[in-house]
Amino acid sequence: MLPEKDPRKTGDKDSREDSSVTLFREYLRIKTVHPEPNYDAAVQFLERIAAELGLGCQKVEVCPSRVITVLTWQGTNPQLRSILLNSHTDVVPVFEEHWHHNPFVAFKDSEGNIYARGAQDMKCVSIQYIEAIRRLKATGKHFSRTVHMSFVPDEEIGGHKGMEMFVKRPEFKALNVGFALDEGLANPTDTFTVFYGEKCPWWIKVKAQGNPGHGSRFIENTAAEKLHRVITSLLAFREREKQRLKSEEHLTLGDVTSLNLTLLEGGVSFNVVPSEMTASFDIRIPPTVDLKAFEEQLTAWCQAAGEGVTYNFCQKYTDQTVTPIDESDPWWKVFSETCREMNMKLKCEIFPAATDSRYIRAAGHPAIGFSPMNRTPVLLHDHNEFLNEQVFLHGIEIYTRLIPALASVPSLPVEA
Structure with a gap:
């Protein structure tokens, strides 16, 4: 530049x-x-x-x-x-x-x-x-x-x-x-996008504890193995949501749960198997998802990975309030009618981020x-x-x- x-x-x-x-x-x-x-x-x-x-x-x-x-x-x-x-x-x-x-x-x-x-x-x-x-x-x-x-x-x-x-x-x-x-958000078409609700951002850090040892040996129950199981479970869920978005034409990004692995941390040396490793995930959950059930699934994935696998929240937003977008709502009625008078085509969505x-x-x-x-x-x-x-x-x-x-x-x- x-x-x-x-x-x-x-x-x-x-x-x-x-x-x-x-x-x-x-x-x-x-x-x-x-x-x-x-x-x-x-x-x-x-x-x-x-x-x-x-x-x-x-x-x-x-x-x-x-x-x-x-x-x-x-x-x-x-x-x-x-x-x-x-x-x-x-x-x-x-x-x-x-x-x-x-x-x-x-x-x-x-x-x-x-x-x-x-x-x-x-x-x-x-x-x-x-x-x-x-x-x-x-x-x-x-x-x-x-x-x-x-x-x-x-x-x-x-x-x-x-x-x-x-x-x-x-x-x-x-x-x-x-x-x-x-x-x-901007829209590359002639349509204007309108957002009436948002996903709940959950940022979680998964910690796996395991046996340490020398990097030359096959140590059992290592932190890395356990963390790998959790990562596999979460990324498999990510792929299912990604495919659901692709296969169901009526869905937008705001309608599915997005999940990304954003941080990996752990280890002290090339030749030392660490006793602890962590993985951080950015998860965005639409208002249609049962948050209690989703958290129970997170817990189950960690439990299935082995003993000593836990997670904590760095951010956990749980309010799923959405704004009415039907003609019976006086605010929406005026907003949408005014847009129609200007020949604006609107597309209503859940905001994919926050x-x-x-x-x-x-x-x-x-x-x-x-x-x-x-x-x-x-x-x-x-x-x-x-x-x-x-x-x-x-x-x-x-x-x-x-x-x-x-x-x-x-x-x-x-x-x-």
């Missing part, structure tokens, strides 16, 4: 570029990348936006150096439950040697493709919210429900010092959330994962992540229709 000049330092600016695109690229250049995200710069950026648009701005420090920023557009009837537009400010690390362009310069090519870490996940959505509200405010419109935009840290590392803590705070409860939008939506749903609020990026390859966390500026701009237009529709949902029976 060749070094590229930073437009902030050179003063380069395309006078023909839409101002929304310029703002998007500015946000992409803020290095909120793990393991040391520059959250202060992101908060300052959002404070500036709030001042420009005349929005309320609240900063909630959920733990040291982890701040939730909430921009608020007050509704005409603040007693009604609000609309929450959530996005995260952090992005995942990059392997710069695999990128064609500097991932933190927001290079735009001749076709309007903007290359940057966070272009799809999910700084695009943050700016689409902001620019949609900018356009709506410019028309002088007002809506009955209050609209909040929340910008949260640490989603990419589990949200444990971000949204997971925020939903338990009085400041979140004071937002009086009725319905939330959060991130989704987002902050799970914490919002667990707190009792319906949430939809939606990133308006069709005709776009799925490149979140990938090398050369990009988003075309026309797709980005179309997303703003979509939100300028969705936000008023949702913010105008009539008073519900629970609000009477």
Whole structure:
């Protein structure tokens, strides 16, 4: 990857570029990348936006150096439950040697493709919210429900010092959330993907204990042999789920349990049989699976591998709440009808990974994962992540229709 000049330092600016695109690229250049995200710069950026648009701005420090920023557009009837537009400010690390362009310069090519870490996940959505509200405010419109935009840290590392803590705070409860939008995924077809639930992430570490000895001998009941049996059982299950996904056309990745061996640890020397070895697995379980029965199966696989085989959880999420997507639900009815009015084809799925939506749903609020990026390859966390500026701009237009529709949902029976 060749070094590229930073437009902030050179003063380069395309006078023909839409101002929304310029703002998007500015946000992409803020290095909120793990393991040391520059959250202060992101908060300052959002404070500036709030001042420009005349929005309320609240900063909630959920733990040291982890701040939730909430921009608020007050509704005409603040007693009604609000609309929450959530996005995260952090992005995942990059392997710069695999990128064609500097991932933190927001290079735009001749076709309007903007290359940057966070272009799809999910700084695009943050700016689409902001620019949609900018356009709506410019028309002088007002809506009955209050609209909040929340910008949260640490989603990419589990949200444990971000949204997971925020939903338990009085400041979140004071937002009086009725319905939330959060991130989704790109779709390479004309269809827009909508996510109404998520898998439960389980991260387990299996530990096998066995007889040690010299590397030249056939030691009985070694840790490696026992661990091999567990790995074989889990990967056989993985293959069954993989084949089920392939053979049953109606299934998506969100409908099956994914499982991957991600870490192997153990041993002290080439010529020493170790007394202990471990294997770590990343398991994502859809809401249709009985979690108790699945854990019993994990226990049985470990027991079958031999004495001294145990496992512990490094992460165990068990809330399987999903958001209603039938026409009897007032929020979904308005969301889906507005999309149909824009001739948008929707595909509803369970999210295959995990987002902050799970914490919002667990707190009792319906949430939809939606990133308006069709005709776009799925490149979140990938090398050369990009988003075309026309797709980005179309997303703003979509939100300028969705936000008023949702913010105008009539008073519900629970609000009477």
